[in-house]
Amino acid sequence: MEQKWWKESVIYQIYPRSFKDSNGDGIGDIKGIIEKLDYLNMLGINVIWLSPVYKSPNDDNGYDISDYQDIMDEFGTMEDFDILLQEAHQRGIKIIMDLVVNHTSDEHKWFTQSKSSVDNEYRDYYIWKKGIDGQPPNNWGSCFGGSAWEYDSTTDMYYLHLFSKKQPDLNWENKVLRNKVYDMMKWWLDKGIDGFRMDVINMISKDQRYPDGYVNEKAVYGDITPFVFNGPKVHEFLKEMNREVLSKYDIMTVGETPAVSPSDAVNYVGNDRNELNMVFQFEHVDIGNGLEGKWSNLGYKVSELKDILSKWQLGLQDDGWNSLFLDNHDQPRAVSRYGNDKEYWCESAKMLATMLHMMRGTPYIYQGEELGMTNVAFDHIEDYKDIETLNAYKELVGIRGKDPEEMMKAIHDRSRDNARTPVQWDDSEYAGFTTGTPWIKVNPNYASINAKVQIHDKDSIFNYYRKLIKLRKEHKVIVYGDYQLLYEDHESLFAYTRTLDNETLLVICSFDTNQITFELPENILYNTNSLLISNYPVEDMNIVKVELRPYEARVYLLQ
Ligand code: TEU
Numbered sequence: 001m002e003q004k005w006w007k008e009s010v011i012y013q014i015y016p017r018s019f020k021d022s023n024g025d026g027i028g029d030i031k032g033i034i035e036k037l038d039y040l041n042m043l044g045i046n047v048i049w050l051s052p053v054y055k056s057p058n059d060d061n062g063y064d065i066s067d068y069q070d071i072m073d074e075f076g077t078m079e080d081f082d083i084l085l086q087e088a089h090q091r092g093i094k095i096i097m098d099l100v101v102n103h104t105s106d107e108h109k110w111f112t113q114s115k116s117s118v119d120n121e122y123r124d125y126y127i128w129k130k131g132i133d134g135q136p137p138n139n140w141g142s143c144f145g146g147s148a149w150e151y152d153s154t155t156d157m158y159y160l161h162l163f164s165k166k167q168p169d170l171n172w173e174n175k176v177l178r179n180k181v182y183d184m185m186k187w188w189l190d191k192g193i194d195g196f197r198m199d200v201i202n203m204i205s206k207d208q209r210y211p212d213g214y215v216n217e218k219a220v221y222g223d224i225t226p227f228v229f230n231g232p233k234v235h236e237f238l239k240e241m242n243r244e245v246l247s248k249y250d251i252m253t254v255g256e257t258p259a260v261s262p263s264d265a266v267n268y269v270g271n272d273r274n275e276l277n278m279v280f281q282f283e284h285v286d287i288g289n290g291l292e293g294k295w296s297n298l299g300y301k302v303s304e305l306k307d308i309l310s311k312w313q314l315g316l317q318d319d320g321w322n323s324l325f326l327d328n329h330d331q332p333r334a335v336s337r338y339g340n341d342k343e344y345w346c347e348s349a350k351m352l353a354t355m356l357h358m359m360r361g362t363p364y365i366y367q368g369e370e371l372g373m374t375n376v377a378f379d380h381i382e383d384y385k386d387i388e389t390l391n392a393y394k395e396l397v398g399i400r401g402k403d404p405e406e407m408m409k410a411i412h413d414r415s416r417d418n419a420r421t422p423v424q425w426d427d428s429e430y431a432g433f434t435t436g437t438p439w440i441k442v443n444p445n446y447a448s449i450n451a452k453v454q455i456h457d458k459d460s461i462f463n464y465y466r467k468l469i470k471l472r473k474e475h476k477v478i479v480y481g482d483y484q485l486l487y488e489d490h491e492s493l494f495a496y497t498r499t500l501d502n503e504t505l506l507v508i509c510s511f512d513t514n515q516i517t518f519e520l521p522e523n524i525l526y527n528t529n530s531l532l533i534s535n536y537p538v539e540d541m542n543i544v545k546v547e548l549r550p551y552e553a554r555v556y557l558l559q
Pocket residue numbers: 060063064100143163199200256258294329330388416
């Protein structure tokens with residue numbers, strides 16, 4: 001297995017709007033990030049993934065970009081960005097940027113030109129089609145609700161938007177457009193950034209026949225999955241991007257790729273593929289989705305989580321590399337979703353961190369995860385800001401007649417805004433995030449869950465993450481060891497080994513709220529053993545038979 005810096009890294013995702021506000025306007029900004037670099041250094045991470053900071057009208061909080069080579073006014077200036085990059089590098093922290101090139105904002109110059117006339121030189125940068133009998137070209141539904149097509153009267157045609165109508169999809173079939181994107185990427189890389197996280201990069205190649213999608217009984221629009229994910233030319237485009245841009249720099253790339261299997265993933269990240277280094281897959285965070293997608297929220301079983309994560313561990317064991325995450329800016333908080341954020345908040349947050357960070361791949365920490373930040377439950381839909389949540393409420397409650405209370409429950413469980421409440425820095429008003437009024441309400445539990453108390457508490461979740469990160473730096477087996485699942489059929493125990501040369505790591509994680517007994521399988525031979533980390537005090541070093549307390553996690557190094 002080839003050794004690489006990005007395999008040995010721990011990555012911290014910053015969603016700038018909610019991270020730290022430096023000037024009291026209630027919106028996080030670049031100067032706020034600079035203020036917290038020492039905090040991140042203390043945590044021990046060595047790469048930051050910065051969610052979009054580019055110029056944007058903020059229909060989707062920066063994932064709708066109107067100028068790729070400028071900074072959003074609310075976040076600061078390009079000078080601020082340059083200082084951030086320099087300050088981060090001085091601390092040995094790399095920065096990867098979000099690359100959002102499946103679509104732009106409808107306020108991007110390319111689009112305002114494109115829509116102005118059918119023979120404008122930018123026309124073909126986007127996907128325009130004629131309607132059929134006054135209806136959109138096909139039945140595709142957008143990921144954010146409604147039709148994926150928007151009518152534009154200027155030229156009497158429709159444009160495709162797989163996300164909001166303010167996020168028109170770029171036409172990757174157009175070589176001129178592709179070159180523009182590559183030039184923009186080089187411009188950032190020449191500035192010294194260390195790579196890209198590529199937004200929905202497996203959606204850039206559309207099935208050129210644009211066929212209707214299947215409509216399930218709970219849906220109004222057709223399912224786009226078979227026609228836009230992992231499309232016919234996606235690998236051709238990525239190989240071209242790699243040849244023209246990526247291969248010229250010592251950087252890392254991670255593609256956001258919904259709807260991929262491990263074998264699809266190998267096609268993106270396999271060693272000889274010359275495309276990407278890693279992808280984000282979503283099978284483990286989509287557990288419980290039903291006919292209404294995540295709003296169905298059918299719950300989850302530990303066995304499903306084990307099956308999926310193990311399948312990915314093994315699927316990329318020989319070729320490729322995993323990204324490891326439970327949280328990001330689109331997901332509910334892991335401790336609330338997979339742990340127990342009430343009775344066993346601290347224990348379960350640490351257990352989940354152990355389960356994830358001891359796996360093979362590159363771990364990602366989403367801001368506040370290291371503090372065990374939890375989901376929020378606003379009473380009123382008006383307190384939610386996320387376009388996906390608001391559109392889904394309108395469509396499901398307003399049009400499909402879903403019970404509003406049931407919908408609010410689903411929102412409390414799954415809304416993206418769970419991840420977007422301000423980072424809880426201390427117990428002062430607005431959690432020390434801002435001196436003004438935050439753009440989205442602070443989670444009321446900030447008085448007890450915040451960075452200030454946790455930094456000084458040696459048993460805090462924060463300090464537990466520090467230790468996990470440190471262990472990964474010290475033990476190659478944590479980075480490169482082979483994975484093997486133990487007790488496949490156990491309903492609440494997630495245990496596995498990692499093996500490299502003559503070292504074996506034994507990872508034991510209980511998802512149970514009751515005590516359970518764990519017996520070490522006889523085929524694991526050991527002579528000496530050492531406990532590397534645990535989330536409870538452990539006296540009994542005999543690991544043949546272990547009584548595991550609620551949400552207990554232990555990691556042993558067997559030699
Ligand atoms: O997310 C893509 C994506 O698949 C999401 O729409 C995801 O399905 C959903 O949020 C889960 O409920 C990326 C970005 O991460 C997201 O923030 C953007 O809104 C989206 O692309 C459009 O750029």
